Amino acid sequence: MRRISLALFIALLLPALAAGASKDTKLSLVAYSTPKEAYGQLITAFQKTQAGKSVTFSQSYAASGEQSRAVAAGLDADIVAFSLEPDITSLVQKKIVPKNWNKDKYKGMVTRSVVVFVVRDGNPKKLKTWNDLLKPGVQVVTPNPFTSGGARWNVMAAYGGALRSGKTPKQAVDYLGKLWKHVVAQPTSAREGLQTFLAGRGDVFLAYENEALFAQQKGQQVQFVIPKATILIENPIAVPSTSKHQAEAKAFVKFLRTTPAQKIFAQNGYRPVVSAAARGFNFPTRPQLFTIKYVGGWPQVEKKFFDPRTGIMTRFQGSNGG
Amino acid sequence: MIGKYAIRVFSLSYLAVLLVAPVGYVFWKTFEHGVGPAWDAVTTPDALHALKVTLILTAIAVPANTIFGVLCALAIVRHRYPGAGIVNAVVDLPLALSPVVVGLALLLLYGRGGWLGGHGIVFALPGMVLATIFVSLPFVVREVVPVLREIGTEQEQAAATLGASALQTFLRVTWPAIRYATAYGVVLTTARALGEFGAVSVVSGRLAGETESLTLYVQDRYQSFDTTGAYAAAVVLALLAMATLLLMTRLKPKEGTQ
């Protein structure tokens, strides 16, 4: 027992000693799970620049909501990079992230993507538009929008897609209700969703382009279609006011928006926020692309659609069985 | 005679579907592309560090829960105090909480703003230890309690009458009788501590290379579409659990002595 506690003591002490001995700044990056490989490459690239020469990183990757809650519960973070804005907004409310985090020319965003349909080989059911998903017998897989914040992009893409096709808001809500009756599985996260689809469930899986591209890069048999009307996913990044290394952290965030860094994001499947970096990559523009603002902005959307008691989706979840 | 074969057929079929097939699948997926890729996957610096973290967590949680388990079982069964029945039920409660909620509760208690917050417990090893202890708490108790009830108190009373102190009675009379059950409790506790994911994930902060246990590493490999890596790391955990069982069965009393 004593040997174990001594070993434990040393194991816990060593990193502290090491950190104290070096002159490097250590930045803590807390991000959602998908961009892990991208950030690995970005950190290496950053450390080759003047600003990043004496900066080391500790990295944490987990589901966006989980990370947001962790930072709220005291996880040290010098940079927070989440998959959707509300996960940062909740930290603003807790006075961890400053209110002006998104008052720059990128509105606080660092990468983009779009919602896509992952389909079976050859798209046998010819699913190209949101209306196609209502064809009889079409089985839809989408992550549960209540257990996966990211899945809300899917719902708003569907809603916005209906609006774009000329429906009134009320009709668009009806569309959502009908779509929801086609959902045959609601995995708790996006990755599990892809797993479920690849295991044979459903005709279409509502996913994000960057995840589909990443899966393809990793040798997964993934084919996808981008509907004409789809939502622009925007991933935010911020430097918490609780960070003790404001200058270095902000330098890193600034680096992430340089063209070379954005190219690295693009190589990993993300649409860059810097248009110059998109050259040479295949990111088709969609004629009826829209943002979350088009469907009301996050605060309104969260209340109207996803409130656990009164939300529209709560109602649809409830009516799916019973 | 038919009875024995019927039981055997039933057990083996049940185990084939629910145990052998899944475990076989895990091993197959691990070595699908040969031993090389699997070995490489579990010997990366991150994997080895994760293994170290898991071993530390297990090395603390298992002895703690074992000592608690034996003491608690003795308390519940031998010393019928008011509330023993409640304690008996409370001991199982940690299992009824889903791992996410365990993590939530620990964050609420030890995180920023919590009653015991701000002491570097969460997002560090101590928090992970507490989570591991929490989820693997009941097993030694549950193993030892039935055996204690089964063996009865006659021998212990006899020892007391002959002048043995409580400690001597325990060591000479009680312990040999509950040794085997405790061993199984240790095996279950170890297996649980090795395999815990959800609660540890929430309280660890997932700091790569620092607070990642092997189960978190499995998740990480899975996220990167490295199925071989994920299954290989799972196999390491499985082998550790099996090794624990082998170690513990050496405590098995020889047939015929009782």
Add this chain to the structure above:
Amino acid sequence: MAADAGTLSAAPKSRRALAPGLSIGLSTLYLSLIVLLPLAALSWRAHGWDAVSTSQGVAALRLTLGLSLVVALVNAVAGTAIAWSLVRDRFVGQGLVNALVDLPFALPTIVAGLTLLALYGPKSPVGINAAFTRWGLLLALLFVTLPFVVRTVQPVLFELDREMEDAAASLGAGRFTTFLRIILPSILPAILSGVALAFARAVGEFGAVVLISGNLPFKTEVVSVYVFGRLESGDPGGAAAASVVILLISFGVLLGIGGLRRWVTKHDR
């Protein structure tokens, strides 16, 4: 009893009195620190008791509790049979099988989920597709609770005094009667111990069931997923409230199992 021991015993009474105090005190302290304190923090944060009373929440609760009771019962029978096969029987590969019994525990839940989905889902190599139905849920729960009854019954079965069985046999009792009258009462407390564990685990299971169940509200959504949904949707108070309700119900069931055990042993001793 204590008085008798006191007059004949050479050990001072104070030393004997230490034992109960120590074990009760230490174990209660440990339990309070490790279990009760976090649960208290959870209850403190719980608010919005309507979190459990939505029809979706109630459906999830009923599904979970119902399935957990079924799982407990199946384990009572199967676990005992397996323990019997591992202790009283001899067959090829017995040692290996015994070594595998704990693995449903040691394997991370994501691996368990992936494995079960691959084996018993749409692309099942053995033609069993139970995924996205309640059968799939049941399968996953049976998988993760497999070790419990087996491991609680094994040591008791092993320690069982064969004399009574031999006596019964020599008196002409059939194997089944021997089992019912002699063996079962001795192992029933152990079975119930394992059943309690299996029930509790089934109620709290999350990782192993999420992939294979599809989490369809009212159909295959278990309460742990519903609670997670509450948490992720920015309602930690509701999540905590739902969890406390689950805990109280589980506590009631566990107390019931404890009472059942007392009733059973009272009749046979």
